[in-house]
Amino acid sequence: MTAQEMLDYAFGLLDEPRRITCEREMAADPALFQRVARLGVSIATLVDDGEVIEPPTGLAVRALATVERRKQKPQFQDFVPTRVPFRWADVAVAATVFFASILTLTVPLLQARAKMGQTACAFNLGKLGVSLAKYSSTHGNYPFVPASYPVGTYGVMLQESSNLPDPSILACPSAIRNQNHPPLPDYDRFRRLLAESPKSCNAMLEGHFAYNVGYRRPSGEAVPVPETPASLMPIASDGPACDSQGQILDGNSPNHGGHGQNVLFTDGHVSWRRNRWVSDLDRDIFLNNANRPAAGLHSGDSALIPSVMPVSLR
Amino acid sequence: MMKALGVVEETDQTTDEVLLSRYRDEGRTADFDALVHRYERELYRYLVRYTGDAALAEDVFQNTFLQVHLKRGLYEDGRPVRPWLYSIATHQAVDALRKSGRHPTISLDHRGGSGGDSEPSALIDLLVGDAEGPLAELQGEERKEWVRSAVEKLPDALKQTLILAYFQDLKYREIADIQKIPVGTVKSRLHAALAKLQEMAKSAQHDGSE
Numbered sequence: 001m002t003a004q005e006m007l008d009y010a011f012g013l014l015d016e017p018r019r020i021t022c023e024r025e026m027a028a029d030p031a032l033f034q035r036v037a038r039l040g041v042s043i044a045t046l047v048d049d050g051e052v053i054e055p056p057t058g059l060a061v062r063a064l065a066t067v068e069r070r071k072q073k074p075q076f077q078d079f080v081p082t083r084v085p086f087r088w089a090d091v092a093v094a095a096t097v098f099f100a101s102i103l104t105l106t107v108p109l110l111q112a113r114a115k116m117g118q119t120a121c122a123f124n125l126g127k128l129g130v131s132l133a134k135y136s137s138t139h140g141n142y143p144f145v146p147a148s149y150p151v152g153t154y155g156v157m158l159q160e161s162s163n164l165p166d167p168s169i170l171a172c173p174s175a176i177r178n179q180n181h182p183p184l185p186d187y188d189r190f191r192r193l194l195a196e197s198p199k200s201c202n203a204m205l206e207g208h209f210a211y212n213v214g215y216r217r218p219s220g221e222a223v224p225v226p227e228t229p230a231s232l233m234p235i236a237s238d239g240p241a242c243d244s245q246g247q248i249l250d251g252n253s254p255n256h257g258g259h260g261q262n263v264l265f266t267d268g269h270v271s272w273r274r275n276r277w278v279s280d281l282d283r284d285i286f287l288n289n290a291n292r293p294a295a296g297l298h299s300g301d302s303a304l305i306p307s308v309m310p311v312s313l314r
Numbered sequence: 315m316m317k318a319l320g321v322v323e324e325t326d327q328t329t330d331e332v333l334l335s336r337y338r339d340e341g342r343t344a345d346f347d348a349l350v351h352r353y354e355r356e357l358y359r360y361l362v363r364y365t366g367d368a369a370l371a372e373d374v375f376q377n378t379f380l381q382v383h384l385k386r387g388l389y390e391d392g393r394p395v396r397p398w399l400y401s402i403a404t405h406q407a408v409d410a411l412r413k414s415g416r417h418p419t420i421s422l423d424h425r426g427g428s429g430g431d432s433e434p435s436a437l438i439d440l441l442v443g444d445a446e447g448p449l450a451e452l453q454g455e456e457r458k459e460w461v462r463s464a465v466e467k468l469p470d471a472l473k474q475t476l477i478l479a480y481f482q483d484l485k486y487r488e489i490a491d492i493q494k495i496p497v498g499t500v501k502s503r504l505h506a507a508l509a510k511l512q513e514m515a516k517s518a519q520h521d522g523s524e
Contacts (some may be wrong), residue, residue: 003434004501011479011504013486035442042441046511047480049461055358056372060350063376067346067383 001025001032010040117174118256118272121238125264127169128209128236133268134163136227142235142266144214144224145311149194151213152205152307160187170307172238172262175207175255208307209264210239210286215296222295229266231300234278237263239306240286246309248286248293252276261285263304278302330395338386349395350379356482357403363477365407366466367414374410378403396484397491404474404492437505440512464514472507479504 001009001022008014009022026033135158136142143154158164167184182204185193194201212235214224225233238253238261252275253261260274263285276285281300283289288296288303296302305311328336330349337345357378361371381402389398465473471493478484478492479500490497 003438006438007434007505012483013479035438038442039438043480043508045457046441046508046515047461047465047476049458049465051458051462053359053362055354055375056368059358059372059375060347060354062372063350063354063379064347066376067380070380070383 001036006036006039009036010043114257114259117172118262121172121174121255122262122270122272124169124172125209125236125262125270126268127166129264129268129270131158131163131165131169132235132264135161139227141224141226142212142214145211147222147311150198150201150205150308150310151211151305152208153190154211155205155208155307156184156187156190159184170208172207172209172255175238202308205307208239209236210304210306211236212302213295213305213311215288215299215301218298225266225302229299231281233266233300234263234282234285234302234304235266237261237273237285237304240276240304242306242309248306331392334382334386334389334395335391338389346379346383349382353399357399360400360477360482361403361407363465363481364404364474365411366462370410370414371407374403374406377406377410381406394488394491397488400478400482400484400488400492401494434505437509441508460515460518464511467514468507468510472503472510475500475503476507 005014005018005022009019014022026036132142138161143157145151145153145157152170155164155167155170159167164170164184170184182200184190184204190201212225212233214222216222225235238255240261241249241251241254241258243249252258255261260272262270263273263278264270273285277283278285279300281289281298282296282302284291285302285304286293288294289301290297293303293305293309326348328345328348330352333345333349336342337349354375358371358375361374361378362368365371365374378399382399385402389395465476468476474493475489478489479486484492486497486500489500493500495503
């Protein structure tokens with residue numbers, strides 16, 4: 001018989017089978033019996049005041065009368081159904097409320113996320129504008145990508161001239177799926193790599209901003225955008241959508257869900273454009289006025305070409 | 315008359331759980347009457363010991379069954395009625411004590427002195443070790459008065475557990491359901507209550523002998 005069982009026995013808290021077993025043990029062991037008996041007396045001496053409490057006459061009747069009086073004067077909570085039966089209609093209402101709440105929350109969240117993407121993109125374009133301005137102030141013109149080189153070479157040129165503090169500003173954060181985008185090599189290594197493996201060069205430039213490849217003079221000569229162009233010109237932007245053959249598709253840049261694109265202008269400001277129109281002189285930001293992804297037809301005609309597209313296509 | 319007798323006989327043999335379920339579903343007053351009469355003596359005794367005030371216990375008793383009537387819709391089939399009833403009664407008693415300005419001692423700090431966390435064997439040694447017992451010098455009414463006063467002084471949780479286990483003959487499982495604590499905690503509270511009473515008795519013995 002354990003100490004706990006002795007206490008439980010004294011309190012009458014042992015279940016029937018265990019109580020019978022304990023009583024047998026006590027019958028066989030007089031010392032144990034004496035100890036348990038003394039324990040019972042000690043507990044009774046400490047706890048039992050010997051008071052016999054009887055309820056006052058009619059207590060139950062008065063309690064019932066109290067309940068009855070309450071029934072006569074029902075209050076608000078008495079009208080609340082005591083048991084609500086299960087109904088599919090309630091489940092449907094709850095599900096509707098749940099999905100409405102999800103929708104209500106989801107739409108603003110998606111809008112906020114899109115806005116954040118636009119802001120981060122504009123921030124990168126702004127920094128790229130500073131780099132390009134530094135380059136043009138020392139070279140007299142914006143980087144001029146050689147024929148047959150991918151347009152994104154402008155980034156390599158900026159880096160080579162020590163005007164690119166961080167290559168990550170060359171891309172819209174919304175367009176870069178792989179955060180570990182390969183770093184840009186120096187210009188000589190890039191040239192060698194371009195000859196050996198054009199695909200790896202494209203992988204480096206993929207997702208970079210589209211860039212202005214200059215325009216043609218009336219003589220036919222292709223020239224870069226000068227440091228101070230005659231009119232405000234777009235210089236870089238979110239890239240347009242292209243098909244597998246490298247054809248530029250209609251519509252806005254896919255970087256921001258087709259809602260529009262950020263455009264960097266030669267004065268350094270970044271503007272959100274909901275379509276490809278810039279001015280009457282420059283009707284499509286991604287194509288020249290001959291509707292080709294090539295150098296502009298005049299100094300006011302710009303074409304921002306995707307970074308992986310070779311300049312030879314113009 | 316025969317019909318009324320039939321109802322009384324039927325409710326007498328029906329379990330608490332069936333009575334309450336039926337009252338909830340069918341609103342039969344006879345079922346509720348049977349429950350109130352069945353618990354009249356038992357619950358009143360508990361409330362008098364817990365509140366230490368017969369008039370207050372009567373009010374709490376009436377309010378307890380009023381609450382049972384109001385909350386009958388919350389009763390779940392098969393749930394033991396006795397712990398549920400004690401639980402409602404205890405809450406009503408605590409509220410009544412607070413309203414009357416006699417805040418129950420809610421502190422569970424019962425680690426001082428001989429300690430409630432002691433092993434059962436150590437507690438038994440403490441209780442049976444003294445041949446005469448610390449209250450041996452007190453006789454009759456004097457001892458009873460001391461016991462009443464000592465139990466009253468116990469922290470509320472210990473007092474509740476002691477009354478439910480010793481005077482109301484409830485099982486550990488039922489006490490655990492009422493107090494919403496594990497069975498192990500019920501046991502340790504019971505040990506602590508005994509140790510505390512023994513400690514108080516010893517210090518009363520010392521005070522008396524000085």
